[in-house]
Amino acid sequence: MKPFLRQQLERYPIRLGELNFFLQQEGITNDMKKYLALNKEHAEVTIVAGRFELFLKREKDLADAQAMLDDNDMAEMHEMAKEEVKEAKADLAQLEDELQGLLLPKDPDDERNAFVEIRAGTGGDESALFAGDLMRMYTKYGERQGFRVEIISESFGEVGGYKEVVLKMSGDNVYGKLKFESGGHRVQRVPDTETQGRIHTSACTVAVMPEPDETIEITLNPADLRIDTYRASGAGGQHINKTDSAVRVTHLPTGIVAECQDGRSQHSNKASALKVLQARINEKDRAERHAKEAATRKGLVGSGDRSDRIRTYNFPQGRLTEHRINLTLYKLQFVMMGEIDEVIEGLLLARKAEQLEELELSAN
Numbered sequence: 001m002k003p004f005l006r007q008q009l010e011r012y013p014i015r016l017g018e019l020n021f022f023l024q025q026e027g028i029t030n031d032m033k034k035y036l037a038l039n040k041e042h043a044e045v046t047i048v049a050g051r052f053e054l055f056l057k058r059e060k061d062l063a064d065a066q067a068m069l070d071d072n073d074m075a076e077m078h079e080m081a082k083e084e085v086k087e088a089k090a091d092l093a094q095l096e097d098e099l100q101g102l103l104l105p106k107d108p109d110d111e112r113n114a115f116v117e118i119r120a121g122t123g124g125d126e127s128a129l130f131a132g133d134l135m136r137m138y139t140k141y142g143e144r145q146g147f148r149v150e151i152i153s154e155s156f157g158e159v160g161g162y163k164e165v166v167l168k169m170s171g172d173n174v175y176g177k178l179k180f181e182s183g184g185h186r187v188q189r190v191p192d193t194e195t196q197g198r199i200h201t202s203a204c205t206v207a208v209m210p211e212p213d214e215t216i217e218i219t220l221n222p223a224d225l226r227i228d229t230y231r232a233s234g235a236g237g238q239h240i241n242k243t244d245s246a247v248r249v250t251h252l253p254t255g256i257v258a259e260c261q262d263g264r265s266q267h268s269n270k271a272s273a274l275k276v277l278q279a280r281i282n283e284k285d286r287a288e289r290h291a292k293e294a295a296t297r298k299g300l301v302g303s304g305d306r307s308d309r310i311r312t313y314n315f316p317q318g319r320l321t322e323h324r325i326n327l328t329l330y331k332l333q334f335v336m337m338g339e340i341d342e343v344i345e346g347l348l349l350a351r352k353a354e355q356l357e358e359l360e361l362s363a364n
Contacts, residue, residue, distance in 0.1 A: 005359075009052045009103070019041060019045060058091045069085065107179075115167065115211060117167075117206065118165050121203040128160065128161035128162055131161050135165050137335070138181075144338055152260050152262055180324075185310065186202070188314045212279055220278060225252065231245075246261035313335075318332045
């Protein structure tokens with residue numbers, strides 16, 4: 001184990017003792033906010049301290065088994081010692097990886113549901129068609145993960161696909177899995193409308209935004225909002241075609257707009273549109289913070305700006321290239337059916353390595 005990690009971990013048993021002392025003090029529950037914060041920290045520290053204690057025990061087991069192997073007077077025990085060395089090394093590797101993960105900073109938004117916004121970019125009709133392909137890819141991925149997938153708003157392309165579509169995905173750790181999908185997605189293929197077989201390059205942008213906690217983060221001032229209703233278009237049956245149930249909300253100070261037309265009532269559409277609007281405002285603030293931090297850290301996701309080209313889908317070669325981690329996969333047909341686990345895991349591992357590097361730098 002790297003010395004800086006061990007130094008970090010050695011603090012946890014000490015901190016656990018301090019927390020045990022604080023929580024045993026008379027009158028600690030008089031300040032419920034402080035009490036709950038200490039309890040939360042106690043639970044987190046207990047997990048790390050417990051795993052580190054097990055790591056130290058397995059380190060001692062390894063040392064004892066190795067000493068047994070080196071002792072020629074205990075030849076009859078060598079086979080058992082060899083097995084113990086093998087098992088202890090495997091346990092230590094697993095525990096070290098687990099402890100590294102526990103030490104890394106947690107994104108409090110990872111556990112949230114997410115809005116996935118896909119917009120057609122350069123490429124006209126072909127870009128809109130590709131936006132439809134991306135929508136299906138994320139929908140199928142979400143279904144495979146057990147997420148609930150809903151269309152919040154959609155604006156159809158002239159020959160199919162979407163000019164813009166917003167999905168809501170609900171489930172476990174949705175934002176944590178999809179947050180690195182934000183950015184520019186480029187497609188290279190022969191469009192159906194191309195008569196001479198030429199390959200065209202088009203692009204879409206994707207923005208993944210955590211769903212705001214409505215009990216904490218919905219802080220929009222009604223005076224800053226303009227709310228318009230209109231008749232929804234597209235599929236939806238008789239109700240959606242006969243009432244002005246669709247809602248568009250404009251945040252006047254920033255000009256950010258959100259709309260929803262998928263619900264069956266104006267009330268539900270307004271609630272959904274407000275959540276999307278708040279998520280977009282939060283994402284704008286997040287992007288601005290990232291831009292300020294960019295000078296001091298490498299940043300796996302770059303600026304987070306939608307113009308960043310993060311991935312290329314090359315259909316003639318059946319190739320997907322994830323530019324941020326130099327990952328190339330020649331199974332594009334499966335990727336477009338939602339099998340993007342390998343890409344997502346690669347991005348998460350790269351971010352983990354980046355965080356470990358930052359942790360080491362901060363410890364020195």
